[in-house]
Amino acid sequence: MSAVDTKHPDWIDRQEEWAMMRATARGEKAVKEAGEDYLPKPSGFRVQEDGGRAMYAAYQKRAQFSEIVAPTIRGMIGVIHRTEAQITMPKAMEGLWERATTDGMSLEAFHRRITGELLLMGRYALLADAASAGSDLPWLAGYTTEALINWSPERDLFVLDESGLKRDGFQWSQKQAYRVLRLEDGRYSVDTYTGTERDEAEAQPTVRGGGALTEIPFVVIGSKDLSVSPDEPPLIGVARAALAMYRLDADYRHQLYMSGQETLVIINGDAPSAVGAGVVLTLKASKDDHMPDAKYVGPTGTGIDAHRVAIQDERANAAAAGARLFDSEKKSAESGDALRIRYAAQTATLTSIALASAQGLEKSLRHIAVMIGARPDEVIVKPNLSFVDATLSPQDAASLVKLWQDGAVSYQTLYENLQRGEIASAERDHEAELILIDKEDIGSDPVQAGLLSAPQ
Numbered sequence: 001m002s003a004v005d006t007k008h009p010d011w012i013d014r015q016e017e018w019a020m021m022r023a024t025a026r027g028e029k030a031v032k033e034a035g036e037d038y039l040p041k042p043s044g045f046r047v048q049e050d051g052g053r054a055m056y057a058a059y060q061k062r063a064q065f066s067e068i069v070a071p072t073i074r075g076m077i078g079v080i081h082r083t084e085a086q087i088t089m090p091k092a093m094e095g096l097w098e099r100a101t102t103d104g105m106s107l108e109a110f111h112r113r114i115t116g117e118l119l120l121m122g123r124y125a126l127l128a129d130a131a132s133a134g135s136d137l138p139w140l141a142g143y144t145t146e147a148l149i150n151w152s153p154e155r156d157l158f159v160l161d162e163s164g165l166k167r168d169g170f171q172w173s174q175k176q177a178y179r180v181l182r183l184e185d186g187r188y189s190v191d192t193y194t195g196t197e198r199d200e201a202e203a204q205p206t207v208r209g210g211g212a213l214t215e216i217p218f219v220v221i222g223s224k225d226l227s228v229s230p231d232e233p234p235l236i237g238v239a240r241a242a243l244a245m246y247r248l249d250a251d252y253r254h255q256l257y258m259s260g261q262e263t264l265v266i267i268n269g270d271a272p273s274a275v276g277a278g279v280v281l282t283l284k285a286s287k288d289d290h291m292p293d294a295k296y297v298g299p300t301g302t303g304i305d306a307h308r309v310a311i312q313d314e315r316a317n318a319a320a321a322g323a324r325l326f327d328s329e330k331k332s333a334e335s336g337d338a339l340r341i342r343y344a345a346q347t348a349t350l351t352s353i354a355l356a357s358a359q360g361l362e363k364s365l366r367h368i369a370v371m372i373g374a375r376p377d378e379v380i381v382k383p384n385l386s387f388v389d390a391t392l393s394p395q396d397a398a399s400l401v402k403l404w405q406d407g408a409v410s411y412q413t414l415y416e417n418l419q420r421g422e423i424a425s426a427e428r429d430h431e432a433e434l435i436l437i438d439k440e441d442i443g444s445d446p447v448q449a450g451l452l453s454a455p456q
Contacts, residue, residue: 003196004159004178008150014230018121018145024239025073025120028065031246038243039063039250062257063250068242068318072235073119079387080354081112086382086419088429089365090374093137096365100140110140115357118223121145122231126360127160127181128217128367130205138217138368148220151228156183158218181216188213208373217367221360224352234353241318248311267293351385358383392421 007015023030023038031038039060045052087107089096100107117124125143143160150159158181166175178193190203205213222231233239266272269283269292283292358381366376392400397418404414415433418424424433 004180004193004198005161005176005196006150006159010230011149014145017233017236020243021069021120021233021236021239024069024242027067027070031065031243032060032063035060039247042254059250059254062253063246064253065246066242066249066315066318068315069120069235069239072238073116076119076350077112077116080115080350080357080384081108082387083384084108085111085358085361085384086380086429087361087365088378088380090369090378092372092374093365093368093379095137096140096368101142102139110142111357111361113142114221114361115353117142117144118221118353118357119234122223122233123148124221124360125158125160126219126221126364128364128371136372138371140364140368145230151220153228155216155218155228157181158216158220181218183214183216186212186214188216205371207371213371215367215370217364217371219360219363219367221356223356225356226360226363237320238318241314245311245314245318248314252311265295267295269294350387354383354385386420392418392423397421397423 020038023034041052041056042059045055045059048055085108096107098106100110105113114124114126121144123145125148127141127143128138129141130138147161148158149161151157160179160181162177162179163175165172176195178196180191180193182189182191188205190205192199192201192203205217207213219226220228222229223234224231266283268290272281281294283294362379362381365379365381369376369379400409400414400417403409404411411434412430415424415430428436
């Protein structure tokens with residue numbers, strides 16, 4: 001029987017990619033700590049007495065890692081969450097707006113974290129867990145790609161690595177711990193492990209009122225869908241280009257350093273005891289009348305320009321790899337079959353990531369609704385899919401109102417368009433807006449009420 005810390009074959013297959021994404025996102029410190037994993041030692045260094053350790057340390061220290069992965073992710077999070085997702089929930093779940101996690105993170109902030117992890121790693125997982133202290137609502141726990149170490153295709157088993165630093169008083173130490181989520185005989189149960197030894201107590205979470213949970217309230221989110229199979233990280237091309245630039249930069253700066261370190265050569269003469277400013281060198285003819293000569297020699301640096309061009313090319317590759325995520329527009333010249341084939345083969349886009357992030361959050365919130373006895377179908381998460389400024393002009397807004405007044409569209413359709421146009425609030429649905437309208441007693445015509453300009 002295998003141990004609880006056994007890794008799924010797909011986890012092992014993706015491990016190096018995930019480590020690379022984490023390191024490049026964290027930046028230069030993490031990349032350089034990885035040493036030769038990302039910057040091989042030149043073979044010429046190895047002939048030194050110390051195996052080239054000192055020369056490699058200087059070579060690595062001179063190199064500069066381009067911090068492009070983390071800023072790219074932050075920028076894309078800003079694009080996807082340019083406007084807040086439209087989230088509706090039962091009234092009993094409204095406390096999650098301000099506190100969705102045990103560490104007090106708001107629902108919107110947690111949604112941004114989900115999106116960020118999907119952009120970086122291509123995978124994130126959510127667990128609807130028991131109520132936190134001081135609240136009767138279950139809370140959402142996020143698990144990184146690396147933490148989900150094993151799973152079954154049937155979704156009846158998930159193994160979570162919860163190892164990490166644990167505090168005991170003022171002291172911190174590394175502790176090994178695991179959580180196993182199972183669905184057996186139609187009932188959800190949780191086992192915990194300290195180290196690789198199973199704790200005796202088994203938890204069987206229930207819905208409010210004591211009924212059994214018949215589904216594991218755990219959602220695995222990919223960059224394109226909610227599949228349990230891990231996707232390739234969407235920005236892996238940017239990370240690879242950043243590392244390629246790092247290696248080129250190391251060679252480039254090494255050449256610059258070497259080309260500036262000229263060596264004094266004495267021909268047919270004795271070497272001076274000192275060189276440099278303030279030192280006078282006297283060269284005398286040898287006994288056989290061979291005239292001495294002195295000169296500085298150094299590398300020609302002929303490869304420096306080629307390295308500079310290569311670095312610029314890799315920077316362009318990084319930009320192109322990031323830009324591919326914006327490629328979600330239909331090409332007008334493509335047939336339907338060609339379009340389906342192209343989308344089946346391409347990596348994730350911002351649209352697919354935004355949709356997957358919202359779908360994963362929606363499914364997790366519906367698990368909470370089930371746990372508290374609310375209606376899960378009342379939970380709806382609509383992501384922002386307009387990644388450019390979509391603000392409606394007063395004229396466009398008035399035209400939409402006119403369509404509603406003429407009976408061409410429903411009020412719900414009108415309101416949803418006003419939300420997309422960033423006029424109506426993203427935090428209220430059309431029914432809540434109608435209640436506010438009734439309270440303010442402004443009638444059913446926003447134009448007459450002075451809230452919108454009449455079309456010109």
